[in-house]
Amino acid sequence: MIWRMKKDRTKMKTQYFTTPIYYVNAKPHLGHAYTSIAVDTATRFKKMAGVDTYFLTGTDEHGDKIVQAAEKQNTSPKAYADKISRLFQDLLPALNVENNHFIRTTDPSHIKIVEALLSKIYDSGDIYFSSYEGLYCFGCERFYQERELVEGKCPDHGVAPQLIKESNYFFKMGKYQDWLIDHIKTHPGFISPSQYETEILSFLKEPLEDLCISRPKTRLTWGITLPFDKDYVTYVWFDALVNYISALGYPDGDLFKKFWPGTRHFVAKDIIKPHGIYWPIMLKAAGIEIYNGLNVHGFWNVKGSKMSKSIGNVTDPLEIIKEYGVDPFRYFLIREMAFGLDANFTEDILVTRINSDLANDLGNLFSRVLSMTVRYFKGEVQAPHPETETEKNLSLAPEAAKTIEEYKQAMALCEFHKGVGAVWHYIGFMNKYIDTTEPWTLAKDKATLPVLETVLYNLIEGLRVVSCLIYPIMPQTSVKIQKALGIAKKTKEFYSLEEASVWGQVQKGTQIQSPEILFPRIDTKQHEPKTPIPEIKAFTPALKEEITIEDFLKIDLRTGTVMGAEKIEKSNKLLKLRVDLGAETRQIIAGIAKDYSLDDIIGKEVIVVANLKEAMLMGELSQGMILATDSKKRLVLSGFDKPVKPGHPVK
Numbered sequence: 001m002i003w004r005m006k007k008d009r010t011k012m013k014t015q016y017f018t019t020p021i022y023y024v025n026a027k028p029h030l031g032h033a034y035t036s037i038a039v040d041t042a043t044r045f046k047k048m049a050g051v052d053t054y055f056l057t058g059t060d061e062h063g064d065k066i067v068q069a070a071e072k073q074n075t076s077p078k079a080y081a082d083k084i085s086r087l088f089q090d091l092l093p094a095l096n097v098e099n100n101h102f103i104r105t106t107d108p109s110h111i112k113i114v115e116a117l118l119s120k121i122y123d124s125g126d127i128y129f130s131s132y133e134g135l136y137c138f139g140c141e142r143f144y145q146e147r148e149l150v151e152g153k154c155p156d157h158g159v160a161p162q163l164i165k166e167s168n169y170f171f172k173m174g175k176y177q178d179w180l181i182d183h184i185k186t187h188p189g190f191i192s193p194s195q196y197e198t199e200i201l202s203f204l205k206e207p208l209e210d211l212c213i214s215r216p217k218t219r220l221t222w223g224i225t226l227p228f229d230k231d232y233v234t235y236v237w238f239d240a241l242v243n244y245i246s247a248l249g250y251p252d253g254d255l256f257k258k259f260w261p262g263t264r265h266f267v268a269k270d271i272i273k274p275h276g277i278y279w280p281i282m283l284k285a286a287g288i289e290i291y292n293g294l295n296v297h298g299f300w301n302v303k304g305s306k307m308s309k310s311i312g313n314v315t316d317p318l319e320i321i322k323e324y325g326v327d328p329f330r331y332f333l334i335r336e337m338a339f340g341l342d343a344n345f346t347e348d349i350l351v352t353r354i355n356s357d358l359a360n361d362l363g364n365l366f367s368r369v370l371s372m373t374v375r376y377f378k379g380e381v382q383a384p385h386p387e388t389e390t391e392k393n394l395s396l397a398p399e400a401a402k403t404i405e406e407y408k409q410a411m412a413l414c415e416f417h418k419g420v421g422a423v424w425h426y427i428g429f430m431n432k433y434i435d436t437t438e439p440w441t442l443a444k445d446k447a448t449l450p451v452l453e454t455v456l457y458n459l460i461e462g463l464r465v466v467s468c469l470i471y472p473i474m475p476q477t478s479v480k481i482q483k484a485l486g487i488a489k490k491t492k493e494f495y496s497l498e499e500a501s502v503w504g505q506v507q508k509g510t511q512i513q514s515p516e517i518l519f520p521r522i523d524t525k526q527h528e529p530k531t532p533i534p535e536i537k538a539f540t541p542a543l544k545e546e547i548t549i550e551d552f553l554k555i556d557l558r559t560g561t562v563m564g565a566e567k568i569e570k571s572n573k574l575l576k577l578r579v580d581l582g583a584e585t586r587q588i589i590a591g592i593a594k595d596y597s598l599d600d601i602i603g604k605e606v607i608v609v610a611n612l613k614e615a616m617l618m619g620e621l622s623q624g625m626i627l628a629t630d631s632k633k634r635l636v637l638s639g640f641d642k643p644v645k646p647g648h649p650v651k
């Protein structure tokens with residue numbers, strides 16, 4: 001295979017980061033906040049790495065969804081879009097997200113570029129006119145193939161699509177299918193993490209249908225008119241995806257020339273198809289360089305399900321910030337979600353993280369180091385004693401260097417949870433260092449003064465490193481710690497990674513302040529579960545016959561990650577799963593199709609009965625079984641409360 005590596009994303013000097021542009025049919029929720037914070041974190045990290053960055057977000061304002069939402073409020077689509085777009089814009093400073101530009105698809109400059117792009121592709125012969133009859137879901141604003149439906153219904157909206165017949169314009173996507181497969185295979189990291197690349201490649205195993213890119217104005221007027229037929233507006237995705245280049249002033253804008261080659265788009269797994277298939281093909285057809293890559297994250301589930309108005313679990317980020325503060329919220333989102341996998345949001349987990357990671361680990365370290373410096377040296381930084389340091393092995397520098405390296409590698413690949421994990425490991429290391437060196441004992445004896453000075457200097461330096469590394473995740477806390485250490489930058493908010501890495505920067509004589517409380521502990525009694533746990537009176541069904549531990553140990557349970565899923569023809573119950581067990585990938589047929597969509601299941605970490613005899617189900621080989629329970633008449637898969645590696649025994 002020829003490897004036509006795109007520029008290595010970890011080494012580019014200019015980078016362009018984007019969030020999806022959000023629909024304005026409802027106000028922003030926690031899921032939208034997460035993507036914006038994740039992109040903000042990536043951008044701030046890159047700035048620390050000396051990269052020139054550009055960060056775009058915005059709102060997607062055309063299409064049926066918006067018309068329907070506006071109608072419900074008795075207002076015009078534009079007035080409605082103005083109102084909701086404002087909410088998305090106002091959310092950004094509240095999240096401390098620093099975007100360079102906010103685009104709206106109703107901006108005249110955007111509309112002009114969509115028209116230009118449509119004309120270009122039309123003139124090149126890749127758009128044709130044809131009549132079409134198909135099943136159309138108004139919620140998704142797209143036609144469905146019968147095989148994509150679940151029991152005849154749209155998998156996302158649970159309603160049967162309507163059969164409509166109309167003449168429309170089509171984009172010859174099929175023509176570019178082989179090119180796209182080759183592009184993905186020869187550009188490692190184009191779609192990341194890799195399970196989503198696998199998913200896109202598995203979509204591409206089926207022939208790619210041409211894409212219907214118009215809607216007749218008899219049905220929808222709220223869109224951009226096709227430049228070559230005034231009776232039609234363009235399909236919302238053909239309009240929306242173009243935002244990424246129109247915002248940079250394609251084709252001649254300086255921003256476009258400078259930033260487009262270093263583009264990384266961030267999306268959740270719901271929209272990988274338009275981003276991983278339509279968009280690269282649109283770019284190819286228009287003769288535009290293909291973007292550098294797509295970073296895909298999982299869903300935040302609230303109360304076990306994807307947020308939705310009908311379930312009533314839509315979480316407002318502003319309410320959480322009001323209660324807990326913006327930095328704890330950002331920390332929680334970045335730490336708790338393994339990028340690429342789903343995560344659960346509950347206030348209880350948030351409070352636990354705040355109390356243990358922030359108040360206990362970081363907060364205590366900060367307050368111990370500062371108060372000891374104030375107590376023993378009136379807040380004045382003392383120089384370390386190199387000989388004592390070597391002799392007693394007191395240097396915190398080697399562990400800091402190791403932490404910075406792990407952090408850099410993880411953050412560069414958007415494995416933010418691992419990057420943060422490395423910093424917290426170092427914080428734990430320093431807290432233990434205090435416990436073992438016992439500065440309070442050293443302070444009692446003049447003879448151990450050099451040791452005390454060396455210990456405190458190392459701790460101050462270690463805290464400086466931590467303050468630098470947490471900047472992308474908790475910018476306010478980073479600056480707060482630096483101010484208290486007397487090292488806040490005057491010209492900008494952050495230290496570069498290079499500066500952060502040089503040990504020994506806090507100067508002797510620097511004045512340190514008495515510590516304020518960084519993160520107040522939250523009283524957990526106020527957060528007791530609101531619904532009482534029901535009492536279980538008897539087992540139903542009745543317990544099976546007792547077994548010994550030896551019997552149990554015969555069952556080889558392993559952790560597995562679902563890498564791919566397909567429906568099985570003629571069965572509305574079974575899904576064909578590809579499950580990574582570390583040493584090998586198994587095909588497992590599972591009866592979960594009624595309760596899990598393909599999107600839901602891919603990326604899930606499950607428990608697999610790995611030594612179950614192989615069996616054929618509906619003509620398909622099944623090499624194991626995944627564990628689930630029946631709850632409220634629906635199947636719920638068993639899993640883990642933290643990310644795990646595939647193939648590990650479950651005991």
Ligand code: MSP
Nearest residue numbers: 020021022023031032035060240241267268299300
């Ligand atoms: N308008 C399109 C995107 C066009 S981009 C050219 C759209 N909008 S959306 O409002 O539905 O936003 C979807 C995106 O919002 C997801 O891809 C993700 O970034 C974010 N999220 C929405 N719900 C989410 C969760 N529950 N969890 C995590 N992210 C979520 O699709």
